[in-house]
Amino acid sequence: MQGYGPRTRLPLVALVCLGVSVLTSCSLLSTDASPSKIVIPGTNAPSTESPAPSLSPTSASRTVGIRRTEAPWSYERVIKAAPRASNSGFQVGATSADGRTSDVSGFHFSTPDRGVRCSTGNNGADALVCVGEHVRGAKRAADATAECDWQADYVVLDANGPKAGACANSYPVLFRSRILGSGRAINVDRFACLTDSDDLYCVESSSGTGFAITANGYSAIRADERAPASLLGLDSDADSPTVDNRNSSPVVPTR
Template sequence: MGRVIALAPRADNSRYHQGSTGPQTPLEDTSDYHFSTPDRSVNCSTFSTGTPTLACRIADDSSNSRRTSSTAAGCKWASDLVILDASGPQHGACAEEFPVLYRSAIVDYGTTIAVGRFSCLVESSGIYCLESRSKTGFSSTAKGYQKIYANERAPGALLGTIDSESTTTRTDSADDEDVTTTTSPTR
């Protein structure tokens, strides 16, 4: 997964500093990053105060999201939130702690947005996000939320794009040793 996310074309981060606190409220400029998938099924915001965190509101609010006994009193539990930080992903959180903004700029399909420790690949099949320290993350696809790992094999639909654009050639050097060269597309 990590290789596929890293090789995708990169979004220009300068476009992702606006969002709104509600679906119909005006856009505001912020210092954090906010982005959406083209179909608006996923909205994400970064939080730089305290522990760097990526919070995403996803279309899956399944029962896999469980409140913990340490959840603060008065917490408005949001089972459609995914929180990603150095300890890995967490499905579900207190909405007031992680206010993901609406109407943020769209990351095009086939593009990765990289912000600090976080990289998210947006594809028509879903969104795939990793945190660099924990080397874990999550995907949100038609199958719902799933924890992912940087070192695991990417789904076939994602591999086809990268594998068809990278080429491997074998040549003989003057010393009769095989030299293998892998060329990735320039993005």
């Protein structure tokens, strides 16, 4: 996919008129402003469906977001600058692999090869939950109850950061969700995700953390961490990375 970098703000033209009791003079001023910070647009909190009381997951404690300076090569900047998919197309899913799809609460999406599928806003846990075939090896949590249907291929991202492995019956992830095309991003509340071919990168704004699910497996990431060369449109991981802006696409606001 193409890299994304900072944009240059168009000159701001201001008409300044000077006068006391009678208008005496006007002039045009042209100012070149530095690029402004790209902000992930929030969405209204999606409706939720609470799981059964005995399976209700522990809600993550929200932390106050820390204002960060986004380097042009960071995960956060790359994801924010990517063309955005409209959230309205991602409220479809099925409760089983061969089940019938229908309009549902929350937001649900899959990578192009459907190797990763994700859901948020439908489990009452204020979390983004993804299931990936390359997520392996997560050991059962020590505090998991007997009712916990532990699955090692789950990833949960909330205000406390990412963690691998989860109780599948506490974090339902729907099937047959809409595909998030390669090179496009989706933004839901504090979560933002970007697909690159069949790889997925997600960050959570209040904690400044996230995760990557690629052919190499699962890994926790920081939003201000340097994104891989493939996301930056670079041929190699240079010591002083720059972003190729020649083919950058404009940010498309969510609806």
